Amino acid sequence: MSSYTMYERRLSRLLSICSYFVVLLLFKGHRDKNIIFVFILLILADVFNLNYEHITLGKLISIVKIGAYILLIKSVFTKLTLFKNIKPIFHFFIGVIVVLNLGFAIQTIWNTSDKMNDTLDLILFLVYGITIIGVIIAAIQYNFRYHTKRSMYFAYFVFGLVLSDISWFIAYFLELFLAFYADISFYIIGLYCIVRYAVETSKNDDVLLFED
Numbered sequence: 528m529s530s531y532t533m534y535e536r537r538l539s540r541l542l543s544i545c546s547y548f549v550v551l552l553l554f555k556g557h558r559d560k561n562i563i564f565v566f567i568l569l570i571l572a573d574v575f576n577l578n579y580e581h582i583t584l585g586k587l588i589s590i591v592k593i594g595a596y597i598l599l600i601k602s603v604f605t606k607l608t609l610f611k612n613i614k615p616i617f618h619f620f621i622g623v624i625v626v627l628n629l630g631f632a633i634q635t636i637w638n639t640s641d642k643m644n645d646t647l648d649l650i651l652f653l654v655y656g657i658t659i660i661g662v663i664i665a666a667i668q669y670n671f672r673y674h675t676k677r678s679m680y681f682a683y684f685v686f687g688l689v690l691s692d693i694s695w696f697i698a699y700f701l702e703l704f705l706a707f708y709a710d711i712s713f714y715i716i717g718l719y720c721i722v723r724y725a726v727e728t729s730k731n732d733d734v735l736l737f738e739d
Contacts, residue, residue, distance in 0.1 A: 534577065536707055540714060541573040547718040556725035561602040565721075568595040569688075579699075589651040592692070596658045599685065603669045606733060629656070659689055677732045680724035687717020 531539070548566050550556075557563055572591045575584040666685035670678040691713035698706035 536711070537573070537576050537579070539711060541570070541577065543711070543715055544570055544573055544718055547722050551722050551725055554722075554726040556722060558729075559602075559725045561598055562721060562725045565595050565598050565602075568592070568598070586647060586651060589648075589655050593651075593655055593658050596662045599662050600665045603665055603681065606672065607665060607668050608672065629660075659692070663689060673733050675728070675732050675734075677724060677728035680720045680728065684717045684721035684724060687713045687720060691717060 544566070548570060551562075551566065568591050572588050572595070575588045575591065578584050579588065662685055666682040670682040672678075691710050694706045694709035694713060697703050698710060
């Protein structure tokens with residue numbers, strides 16, 4: 528992939544998600560409307576990403592991806608306990624996630640603020656980081672409560688998507704281009720998991736083994 532141009536790397540992301548979207552539709556994954564809308568938003572973001580350097584498209588990518596993460600949170604929101612009667616270990620994981628993500632966001636902003644177009648880019652980046660923290664917390668708590676194949680696929684998808692985005696930021700803004708390998712790898716793994724989530728499982732699979 529190192530021999531590919533920036534445009535070809537971005538195009539590979541777009542082709543990957545379009546291929547998985549076709550598979551999703553062929554195997555009746557369209558029954559999960561939230562996941563369909565998430566796919567559409569991610570495809571739209573990858574289309575915009577072909578011209579990321581455009582001042583308007585760069586902002587639209589952040590807005591669209593924030594929308595996709597919010598939809599993911601919405602899709603499992605009713606299954607969350609909203610921090611009531613949850614295990615101490617979950618509080619520990621939340622703390623670690625928040626600290627790591629905030630640290631990463633602050634460090635990245637510090638190192639890349641001169642590459643951002645304006646203050647709005649900075650604000651969108653911060654909101655994007657906060658949304659990432661939210662969707663990770665939702666995915667972890669969802670999987671901790673149910674421990675099902677469905678919750679596991681959802682968590683793997685979220686982590687794949689988030690790690691892909693982080694790898695892309697590292698490669699693009701910090702110019703560590705080997706991170707592009709991690710970007711596309713995590714992206715493909717995440718998409719694979721969300722297709723299996725939508726195709727192989729259903730809401731009926733989420734049955735609590737024990738009451739909270």
